[in-house]
Amino acid sequence: MAPSVAVENLNPKVLKCEYAVRGEIVIHAQRLQQQLQTQPGSLPFDEILYCNIGNPQSLGQQPVTFFREVLALCDHPSLLEKEETKSLFSADAISRAKRILSTIPGRATGAYSHSQGIKGLRDAIAAGIALRDGFPANADDIFVTDGASPGVHMMMQLLLRDEKDGILCPIPQYPLYSASIALHGGTLIPYYLDEKTGWGLEISELKKQLEDARSKGIDVRALVVINPGNPTGQVLAEDNQCDIVRFCKNEGLVLLADEVYQENIYVDDKKFNSFKKIARSIGYGEDDLPLVSFQSVSKGYYGECGKRGGYMEITGFSASVREQVYKIASVNLCSNITGQILASLIMNPPKEGDESYAAYKAEKDGILQSLARRAKALEDAFNNLEGISCNKAEGAMYLFPQIHLPQKAIEAAKAAKKAPDAFYALRLLEATGIVVVPGSGFGQVSQLNFYIL
Amino acid sequence: MAPSVAVENLNPKVLKCEYAVRGEIVIHAQRLQQQLQTQPGSLPFDEILYCNIGNPQSLGQQPVTFFREVLALCDHPSLLEKEETKSLFSADAISRAKRILSTIPGRATGAYSHSQGIKGLRDAIAAGIALRDGFPANADDIFVTDGASPGVHMMMQLLLRDEKDGILCPIPQYPLYSASIALHGGTLIPYYLDEKTGWGLEISELKKQLEDARSKGIDVRALVVINPGNPTGQVLAEDNQCDIVRFCKNEGLVLLADEVYQENIYVDDKKFNSFKKIARSIGYGEDDLPLVSFQSVSKGYYGECGKRGGYMEITGFSASVREQVYKIASVNLCSNITGQILASLIMNPPKEGDESYAAYKAEKDGILQSLARRAKALEDAFNNLEGISCNKAEGAMYLFPQIHLPQKAIEAAKAAKKAPDAFYALRLLEATGIVVVPGSGFGQVSQLNFYIL
Numbered sequence: 001m002a003p004s005v006a007v008e009n010l011n012p013k014v015l016k017c018e019y020a021v022r023g024e025i026v027i028h029a030q031r032l033q034q035q036l037q038t039q040p041g042s043l044p045f046d047e048i049l050y051c052n053i054g055n056p057q058s059l060g061q062q063p064v065t066f067f068r069e070v071l072a073l074c075d076h077p078s079l080l081e082k083e084e085t086k087s088l089f090s091a092d093a094i095s096r097a098k099r100i101l102s103t104i105p106g107r108a109t110g111a112y113s114h115s116q117g118i119k120g121l122r123d124a125i126a127a128g129i130a131l132r133d134g135f136p137a138n139a140d141d142i143f144v145t146d147g148a149s150p151g152v153h154m155m156m157q158l159l160l161r162d163e164k165d166g167i168l169c170p171i172p173q174y175p176l177y178s179a180s181i182a183l184h185g186g187t188l189i190p191y192y193l194d195e196k197t198g199w200g201l202e203i204s205e206l207k208k209q210l211e212d213a214r215s216k217g218i219d220v221r222a223l224v225v226i227n228p229g230n231p232t233g234q235v236l237a238e239d240n241q242c243d244i245v246r247f248c249k250n251e252g253l254v255l256l257a258d259e260v261y262q263e264n265i266y267v268d269d270k271k272f273n274s275f276k277k278i279a280r281s282i283g284y285g286e287d288d289l290p291l292v293s294f295q296s297v298s299k300g301y302y303g304e305c306g307k308r309g310g311y312m313e314i315t316g317f318s319a320s321v322r323e324q325v326y327k328i329a330s331v332n333l334c335s336n337i338t339g340q341i342l343a344s345l346i347m348n349p350p351k352e353g354d355e356s357y358a359a360y361k362a363e364k365d366g367i368l369q370s371l372a373r374r375a376k377a378l379e380d381a382f383n384n385l386e387g388i389s390c391n392k393a394e395g396a397m398y399l400f401p402q403i404h405l406p407q408k409a410i411e412a413a414k415a416a417k418k419a420p421d422a423f424y425a426l427r428l429l430e431a432t433g434i435v436v437v438p439g440s441g442f443g444q445v446s447q448l449n450f451y452i453l
Numbered sequence: 454m455a456p457s458v459a460v461e462n463l464n465p466k467v468l469k470c471e472y473a474v475r476g477e478i479v480i481h482a483q484r485l486q487q488q489l490q491t492q493p494g495s496l497p498f499d500e501i502l503y504c505n506i507g508n509p510q511s512l513g514q515q516p517v518t519f520f521r522e523v524l525a526l527c528d529h530p531s532l533l534e535k536e537e538t539k540s541l542f543s544a545d546a547i548s549r550a551k552r553i554l555s556t557i558p559g560r561a562t563g564a565y566s567h568s569q570g571i572k573g574l575r576d577a578i579a580a581g582i583a584l585r586d587g588f589p590a591n592a593d594d595i596f597v598t599d600g601a602s603p604g605v606h607m608m609m610q611l612l613l614r615d616e617k618d619g620i621l622c623p624i625p626q627y628p629l630y631s632a633s634i635a636l637h638g639g640t641l642i643p644y645y646l647d648e649k650t651g652w653g654l655e656i657s658e659l660k661k662q663l664e665d666a667r668s669k670g671i672d673v674r675a676l677v678v679i680n681p682g683n684p685t686g687q688v689l690a691e692d693n694q695c696d697i698v699r700f701c702k703n704e705g706l707v708l709l710a711d712e713v714y715q716e717n718i719y720v721d722d723k724k725f726n727s728f729k730k731i732a733r734s735i736g737y738g739e740d741d742l743p744l745v746s747f748q749s750v751s752k753g754y755y756g757e758c759g760k761r762g763g764y765m766e767i768t769g770f771s772a773s774v775r776e777q778v779y780k781i782a783s784v785n786l787c788s789n790i791t792g793q794i795l796a797s798l799i800m801n802p803p804k805e806g807d808e809s810y811a812a813y814k815a816e817k818d819g820i821l822q823s824l825a826r827r828a829k830a831l832e833d834a835f836n837n838l839e840g841i842s843c844n845k846a847e848g849a850m851y852l853f854p855q856i857h858l859p860q861k862a863i864e865a866a867k868a869a870k871k872a873p874d875a876f877y878a879l880r881l882l883e884a885t886g887i888v889v890v891p892g893s894g895f896g897q898v899s900q901l902n903f904y905i906l
Contacts, residue, residue, distance in 0.1 A: 004705035004707060005707055005743050005770060005771075007771075009614075010614075011637075012614065013610075014610060030567070056564075058561050072532065076524065076525035088535055088537050106510065108759070109759055110756065111759050114483070147786065149784070153785075157636065159464065161462075161465065179784045183784070253457060254457060304563040306564050306565055306566060306787065307563055307790065307791065308599065308789035308790075317458060318458075327467070331602070331632045332600070333506075333600065333602065336760060337761075
């Protein structure tokens with residue numbers, strides 16, 4: 001018989017899907033890493049430096065002590081009965097762990113929870129959102145997820161019926177969106193951010209792309225906005241956000257707001273505003289706008305990527321649509337409890353007066369200052385290099401410099417059947433061990449941009 | 454404008470998907486639980502007893518101490534530098550945590566890992582499989598996942614192109630399979646287990662259903678076998694397994710082996726054999742059979758459902774197909790590290806001579822004996838009740854008794870527009886607070902079976 005499973009008979013949506021931040025360059029880097037282990041000294045560098053993805057703890061960032069104290073106590077609650085624990089853990093970590101355990105039915109951190117997440121933890125997350133925004137938030141609107149990615153997949157799965165359904169996405173975009181849209185069989189409708197104006201998002205561009213898609217018979221279901229931007233690092237101005245919210249209401253689009261970099265802002269003249277706050281500020285209620293906000297424990301100053309925690313806050317959906325979201329969530333039973341606890345902690349960190357506050361604040365400020373310092377240092381370094389230009393990193397964790405390659409390099413890339421930026425990234429890896437992602441992986445028009453931590 | 458998102462314009466695959474173990478009865482139970490909190494004494498019972506799903510820690514089962522010690526130390530590694538830790542944790546938990554941390558690049562339990570899972574942990578899992586089976590296992594074949602469910606989804610996503618692709622599934626089946634096949638747009642091809650022969654799996658039945666499906670133009674891609682059975686509790690005999698393996702090879706089917714209950718066997722005359730062991734025992738190598746084995750930290754004696762750990766071991770796929778599996782895994786970056794560590798621990802628990810061994814063994818034996826005792830007590834109780842009959846629970850965590858409802862009850866169900874068993878389950882909940890799942894949720898032909906822990 002012919003082999004029962006071959007690339008030719010797999011789901012074509014899977015074949016079509018691309019995910020550049022874990023793609024060809026990273027797979028090649030993993031091979032080189034193995035080579036370094038088996039044949040030390042065989043390459044012009046001693047280690048691989050993974051700058052392909054925001055993964056700060058892999059580059060030495062330490063986790064926030066308070067968060068880890070609470071997690072350890074919740075993982076092994078019998079510690080709470082031991083005298084020695086008082087000298088090993090801060091008093092507020094102990095009381096926080098006790099409070100969290102008291103909200104978990106049976107104190108069972110090893111039980112499946114409600115498919116939206118443990119109610120007490122969702123209450124804490126909602127309280128954190130309300131404090132951040134100055135508008136009420138409701139635990140019933142929170143779906144706790146294993147990082148932000150599964151939430152994005154759930155929304156794509158819900159909204160996309162076939163290739164005639166479209167999702168407006170920024171270009172350059174974080175490739176999770178293109179990958180998820182491909183896997184769920186919809187169509188990505190690009191809108192282009194303008195590199196010349198610091199990656200500006202123009203409503204006229206949104207309108208143009210929306211009308212163009214509609215004229216081709218595409219039913220545009222939603223608009224994805226990433227703020228602060230990934231990979232571009234821009235922070236949207238409040239006016240711009242108001243216009244986006246109005247645009248979504250007027251055009252009947254779901255607003256999918258990727259707000260995972262909400263703590264990562266490095267310039268004084270910008271601040272983070274959630275889209276829900278903006279919508280409520282201009283008087284829009286639940287009925288005006290279906291809105292989903294994604295948050296993750298992986299980013300911010302916490303950087304707890306490996307814990308896979310996060311949530312989405314869903315407002316403006318009817319009860320019957322909400323039931324369908326719940327059903328999709330329930331097919332995976334629940335997200336991991338450690339990640340759920342962490343999501344509640346990042347939305348309710350220690351407060352002034354708590355024993356851990358000073359240490360927590362020092363750790364948080366240290367991490368954010370270091371990220372800001374490194375962003376600035378890299379930005380300056382890039383702009384001082386010949387043939388490279390780079391916008392200001394206002395937020396998020398990345399720089400996205402433009403590399404102006406000489407014609408000969410472009411021809412060499414063509415000969416190797418690679419995009420010029422992919423060719424450059426491969427050569428950079430082989431010469432230095434530094435792993436970056438070519439801008440073409442983000443759909444960038446000029447194909448000459450890079451992603452670097 | 455019409456509302457932009459309504460049930461009528463959602464993905465029809467989502468609407469079609471059903472997931473009985475978290476369906477109508479459970480949602481009603483959650484409402485009653487809230488009522489008990491706000492109006493104590495308003496119902497004929499004081500608490501809700503969730504027997505809808507194997508979730509042992511929610512019913513008071515304690516986690517295995519050694520596992521939780523290691524998790525706590527890995528969550529907060531600075532404990533390893535403190536003197537007090539030696540009196541709070543067992544010596545082998547400390548050394549195991551140190552060993553695990555040494556295999557994680559940068560000791561970073563908060564970093565995204567390789568998308569298949571941390572290499573050192575996969576080595577440990579592979580070593581555990583090799584010891585269990587007596588045949589080699591390879592870390593490159595292991596994909597660590599957030600529980601078994603995401604692994605099942607990944608395989609369905611890979612194999613199913615459209616409704617002309619079919620997957621053979623046992624009926625009664627665990628509804629994850631029907632839900633996942635519906636979400637990915639394929640067709641479930643049922644094969645019926647025979648209640649009269651203790652839920653026997655007949656090759657003639659597989660053949661009949663396969664041929665029937667093929668005659669309708671269905672391309673049958675894979676066979677799902679759940680062993681020990683869920684919800685039926687039977688343990689397959691070795692001969693039967695050999696025949697199943699031969700059947701898959703001869704018919705060109707992928708064998709999807711759900712082996713999450715591998716530690717849950719309650720009768721002396723049966724033992725668990727992995728399908729990989731069976732295949733290798735009869736001389737089948739990689740090229741003979743594409744085989745996926747699913748394992749989870751949620752079941753067994755560990756019962757760590759909330760930690761969302763598990764893995765799939767994939768053998769017999771070509772390198773190019775494997776790349777596609779890796780790509781799907783990479784779109785979610787990685788599974789949670791706590792679950793990854795736990796998956797390595799359940800496949801490598803303490804061994805004789807380790808400080809924790811005696812305590813570990815006592816905990817493990819206590820849990821398994823208690824499960825066996827309860828299965829037997831329930832089985833006897835059911836068989837002594839009028840109108841109920843129940844097969845022996847050889848393994849897994851469930852009983853699946855048949856309730857012979859009187860004609861009047863069936864008519865009352867019809868009047869209420871419910872399946873008779875769903876009607877009974879709802880009345881049982883309202884009278885006692887006990888949550889079970891009607892057999893119809895598992896596709897059972899007679900529609901009169903129940904799932905109970």
